[in-house]
Amino acid sequence: MASSPLNQKSNYQARSISLPSKPHPLIVQCxxxxxxxxxxxASSSTSSSLSSKLSCLQDLHECVEKLLQLPLTQQAIVQEHNDKWVEELLDGSLRLxxxxxxxxxxLIHTKECARELQSIIRRRRGGEMELEREVQKYLMSRKVVKKAAQKALKGMERKCAEKNHENLVMVSTLxxxxxxxxxxxESLLSYVAGPRSRSKSSNWSLVFKLVHPKRVACENEETDKSELEKVDAALNSITGQTSSKSDYNVHVENVQSSLGQLEPIVQDLEEGxxxxxxxxxxxxxxxLNIFNH
Structure with missing residues (x-):
């Protein structure tokens, strides 16, 4: 992804977010x-890292909720009222x-498609042809999800309002x-979207790893992939492959295992x-209530 203000290390951890008076405990928590x-x-997009970031972000916005209810905060915002940054803050809240x-x-779309595919695999009805159709259906849905995620990421490259309100402490904090x-x-959408592109040789490498798991057991590349990438790779090993019944069953077991690992992760992120x-x-x-007063 091209470098953008979002990719640059934010300086929020270095700024003091205190009001002129003694900082309120909520401000300290923020x-x-x-x-x-x-x-x-910032560069980590593993599921565990994302879950931790989301949890922290929930705590942060819980503090923001409570902070905006403080008369002191409302008074400071009203005193610093400026049409330009009022519009910026409202635009920012809508952007989020x-x-x-x-x-x-x-995530919801991915979860629903994964559950449908799991159901088909468990039933094992219709034989290989039906399963391959469902696999193709899932992979097509993943393309739709990736495209939507990439579109959202591209939209985030729009310039954000510059944080130059040095004399407006509450505005700068928000x-x-x-x-x-x-x-x-951005990290979460990148996790969902996955790599922008993958060469044919890389795709064949993934298939090779699935067909010959013992020969690559000690390699680290596969462990670096996200759970979504592992599911995609396992599914790609099923489509268009001519293999023995035993090999086919191994591919199906790999898919089932990957989907089983993915489901609780997607559920956790969705709930967050x-x-x-x-x-x-x-x-x-x-x-809106503060600005309309």
Whole structure:
């Protein structure tokens, strides 16, 4: 992905987000959550890393919710009122909702298709032809999901409002929280979308690994792949292959195992996004109420 402001290390962990008076405990908590996100590996898109980031992001936005309910916070925002950054903050809150929705929809679609495929494999009805049709159906759905995720990622490359409100502490804080949130969403969408392209030789290499698992047991490349990539690779080994019954059964078992590992991961990420989405809605409502006073 091309370099963008989202890929650059945010400076939110270095900024003090205090009000003129003694910092409220909620502000301290926001600061701590931002530091945790800033200390996490921005380039890591493993499922465990994403789950941890989402959990931290939920904690951060819970603090934001409570922070916006404080009379002190509302007073500071009203005093710093400026039409330009009011529009920026509202646009930012809507952007977060849009990206969160895109990520959630991609995971839901993936989960539904995976469950349908698992059901077909368990029943083993219709023989190899039906299974191959379902595999093709899943792979086509994955292309749709990847395209949607890539579109969302491309949309995130749009310039964000510059964080130059040095004299507007509360505004700068909310902008930094938005930037931290977008970083996490970017990692999640990249996980769903997977690599942008893969050479034919690389695709054949994946098939080779599945057909000859013992010969590549000590290689590390496969372990570096995400759970979604492993499912895609296992499914590709079934389509268009002429193999013995025993080899075919091995491929099917690989698919079933990969799908079994994927399901709880997707479910966990989806639940995290759903919880976060509800918090983002409440935050936007709070901002609208403050600005309309």
């Amino acid at each position: 600061n701590e959550h931002l530091c945790r996100l800033g200390a996490s590996d 909702l849009d990206v969160c929705t895109a990520a959630k929809d991609a 902008r930094e929280i938005e930037a931290a949130s977008l970083d996490v969403f 996004l759903e919880s976060l989405f509800r918090r983002l809605i409440r935050t936007r409502v709070s901002l």
